[in-house]
Amino acid sequence: MDGNKRAAHLLYDAHKNSLFLVCLRYARDKSQAQDYLQESFISIFKNLKQFDISRGAFESWAKRVAINTCLMDLRKKTLYSVSLSEAEKVESTADDVLSDLSLKEMLALIQQLPDGYKTVFNMYVIDGYSHKEIAEVLNISPSTSKTQLMKARLLLQKKIVNLHQVLNQDHG
Amino acid sequence: MDRFDDIWKNRFNGSDKPIADWGVPDDSVWEGIEPHIEEKPDRKLLWWVSIGVIISLILLFSILVIFKNGKTAGLTSEIRKIEGAVVDSQLAVIAPKENEIFDNEVQQGRVEEQISESSKNTILYKVEEPQTFIQTNIDYSDHTNIAQTNMSNNFPHTANLNTIYKKEELDNLKFLPFLKLELENNTTPSFSFYNIENKVEPIKLPKIFSIGFNAGAVYWKHRISDQYTNDLSPFDFYPTDDFGWQAAILGAAQLGKYFELKSGVRLEKVKVGSGHNSDLDYDPTGEVIPNTNDYESILATPYGLTAASFVLNRNIDIGSDEVALKVDFHSNHNITNINVPAELGFYPFGKKKTITPFVKAGVGYNYVSKISNEIKNIDTHHSAIVFDESSQTFANPDIQNSFFDLRAGAGINYQLTNRFQLNLLYDFSRGINPVFEQDNYKTVIDRQYLSLELKSSF
Numbered sequence: 001m002d003g004n005k006r007a008a009h010l011l012y013d014a015h016k017n018s019l020f021l022v023c024l025r026y027a028r029d030k031s032q033a034q035d036y037l038q039e040s041f042i043s044i045f046k047n048l049k050q051f052d053i054s055r056g057a058f059e060s061w062a063k064r065v066a067i068n069t070c071l072m073d074l075r076k077k078t079l080y081s082v083s084l085s086e087a088e089k090v091e092s093t094a095d096d097v098l099s100d101l102s103l104k105e106m107l108a109l110i111q112q113l114p115d116g117y118k119t120v121f122n123m124y125v126i127d128g129y130s131h132k133e134i135a136e137v138l139n140i141s142p143s144t145s146k147t148q149l150m151k152a153r154l155l156l157q158k159k160i161v162n163l164h165q166v167l168n169q170d171h172g
Numbered sequence: 173m174d175r176f177d178d179i180w181k182n183r184f185n186g187s188d189k190p191i192a193d194w195g196v197p198d199d200s201v202w203e204g205i206e207p208h209i210e211e212k213p214d215r216k217l218l219w220w221v222s223i224g225v226i227i228s229l230i231l232l233f234s235i236l237v238i239f240k241n242g243k244t245a246g247l248t249s250e251i252r253k254i255e256g257a258v259v260d261s262q263l264a265v266i267a268p269k270e271n272e273i274f275d276n277e278v279q280q281g282r283v284e285e286q287i288s289e290s291s292k293n294t295i296l297y298k299v300e301e302p303q304t305f306i307q308t309n310i311d312y313s314d315h316t317n318i319a320q321t322n323m324s325n326n327f328p329h330t331a332n333l334n335t336i337y338k339k340e341e342l343d344n345l346k347f348l349p350f351l352k353l354e355l356e357n358n359t360t361p362s363f364s365f366y367n368i369e370n371k372v373e374p375i376k377l378p379k380i381f382s383i384g385f386n387a388g389a390v391y392w393k394h395r396i397s398d399q400y401t402n403d404l405s406p407f408d409f410y411p412t413d414d415f416g417w418q419a420a421i422l423g424a425a426q427l428g429k430y431f432e433l434k435s436g437v438r439l440e441k442v443k444v445g446s447g448h449n450s451d452l453d454y455d456p457t458g459e460v461i462p463n464t465n466d467y468e469s470i471l472a473t474p475y476g477l478t479a480a481s482f483v484l485n486r487n488i489d490i491g492s493d494e495v496a497l498k499v500d501f502h503s504n505h506n507i508t509n510i511n512v513p514a515e516l517g518f519y520p521f522g523k524k525k526t527i528t529p530f531v532k533a534g535v536g537y538n539y540v541s542k543i544s545n546e547i548k549n550i551d552t553h554h555s556a557i558v559f560d561e562s563s564q565t566f567a568n569p570d571i572q573n574s575f576f577d578l579r580a581g582a583g584i585n586y587q588l589t590n591r592f593q594l595n596l597l598y599d600f601s602r603g604i605n606p607v608f609e610q611d612n613y614k615t616v617i618d619r620q621y622l623s624l625e626l627k628s629s630f
Contacts, residue, residue, distance in 0.1 A: 004209055005206060005209050008205075008206075008209045009202065009206075012202060012205065016196075016197055016201070016202075017195060017196060017197075020195060020196065020197045021184065021195060024195070025184065030194065033197075034197050034198060034200070034201050037197050037201055038201050038204045038205055041201075041205045042205055042208045043611065045205070045208065045209055046208070069611075072610070072611055072613075075470060075477050098176065098179050098180075099179055103183055103184070103195075104194055104195075106180065106183055106184075125177045125180050125181055126180055126181055126184045126185065128181075138470075138479075139470060139477065139478055139479035139567055139570075140468060140479050141468075141479075144468055153176065157176070
């Protein structure tokens with residue numbers, strides 16, 4: 001392995017797990033997340049010159065690259081439309097149940113969301129984007145972003161409650 | 173929702189992320205990355221180097237031709253530097269060479285033959301109105317008097333400064349270099365008629381500068397990256413290349429007989445199309461407005477994926493079950509581009525009075541001021557569900573407004589009059605940098621032009 005590759009491998013080892021977690025959140029499954037991670041690191045190494053240390057830590061920059069990579073793919077796959085008139089009737093929140101879930105269980109819940117809900121939920125709740133930023137990146141209106149987020153939250157709560165009921169039945 | 177959101181945020185952004193097998197990528201991920209780490213040559217740098225090489229070659233070629241032309245054509249090349257002068261095989265213009273004393277003094281005569289080898293710098297010359305020319309005396313109050321000489325029979329002509337000549341002011345004629353005032357001493361200066369080596373050609377010497385108007389058709393062709401077309405291939409994405417119109421105001425400078433520098437500002441208006449298919453569900457139970465479903469969708473265009481909203485109307489009862497549609501989107505993209513070309517034209521046979529072919533090459537700067545999208549049609553392939561044309565919105569794409577191009581062309585120049593020229597031109601332009609770029613998704617624009625150009629020299 002030459003110098004460039006050795007340095008790249010060190011960088012990869014240091015950040016692969018944290019970036020993989022980002023990719024897992026946006027992906028449907030582990031296989032897709034690995035594809036995202038691979039594309040993300042290729043993009044990171046390609047654009048390494050653009051990283052400006054004065055503008056923040058490498059991890060934050062790399063995370064943004066990984067999110068953008070995931071979004072690129074998701075945007076390709078969301079050429080189908082979602083009828084806005086679909087209204088989800090979901091039950092109320094179950095925050096206490098959520099606190100008891102493991103990271104893996106929480107990740108599984110996110111991965112089960114439809115792509116549109118999942119993307120907005122990830123960007124807004126976990127990655128700290130505003131609705132305006134989400135609207136610009138996803139080419140949707142801010143109100144659509146808000147609607148998608150609301151639906152994502154409701155769907156997650158529904159799934160958490162269902163999961164809780166299943167677990168209770170198992171234990172009962 | 174604050175607590176609910178906070179739990180998610182803290183768990184995924186917290187420092188105590190447990191890493192188990194499910195959270196660790198396989199080794200195959202690194203194996204896929206490794207081949208991409210080798211440094212590739214910078215494509216942008218290669219482009220600029222190529223442009224530099226082309227410009228250098230054009231300059232080198234120009235210098236060689238000009239040098240060769242200057243060496244063999246002698247005074248002929250000097251003549252062409254004189255703005256507004258007229259020379260043909262019969263007519264010569266006689267005047268002091270760029271001489272301050274004889275401002276505005278010019279006279280016409282006829283070139284009849286060349287004097288012997290030993291008098292290489294003379295021509296046989298006959299004044300058109302010799303008597304008037306010689307015999308009329310006008311007082312030049314502010315000039316030195318010039319001696320009158322019979323110029324009709326003796327060659328080379330000489331004149332001394334003691335005789336007053338008639339002042340003949342001929343419109344549009346200025347100084348030519350083949351008459352030289354040789355002030356060898358103060359008392360007997362003389363005119364020498366320089367040999368122009370039979371190169372008094374039957375041409376109107378071109379005026380140096382010209383302005384013009386150019387208009388015609390432009391063909392706008394997309395060069396889309398493989399990655400983009402491949403990723404969109406499941407949706408049967410297609411871009412349509414199409415014709416539009418263009419008009420330009422141009423300025424040109426003639427550089428000798430063979431070269432011309434040209435620049436200007438061109439407006440291009442083109443409407444191109446694109447389309448693809450997509451899955452769409454119509455939900456009769458979800459109709460907020462009766463018989464209508466609203467949609468928001470991402471549509472593919474040659475300039476990226478862009479948000480659109482539209483309405484599908486249901487015109488007959490289809491029950492309450494959701495209908496899965498495979499729809500075809502057809503879109504139009506209206507483009508306004510401002511182009512600033514800089515070109516060097518080359519006339520391989522020299523620029524002549526009659527029809528002259530030429531070739532040219534150069535670079536262009538482009539500012540795409542606007543690309544506006546519209547959904548032309550949505551074919552639902554379902555008799556009960558139709559697209560409502562009036563309801564659409566289609567966001568404009570996020571493009572890179574500026575791009576450069578390399579261009580080459582050929583044409584025919586026709587000298588209509590001494591002042592006006594008509595050009596018929598074909599140009600090809602190849603985009604250097606993309607008008608749309610998002611990672612590996614790129615669209616570069618190539619164009620072809622067919623145009624007519626009217627130029628006026630001054």
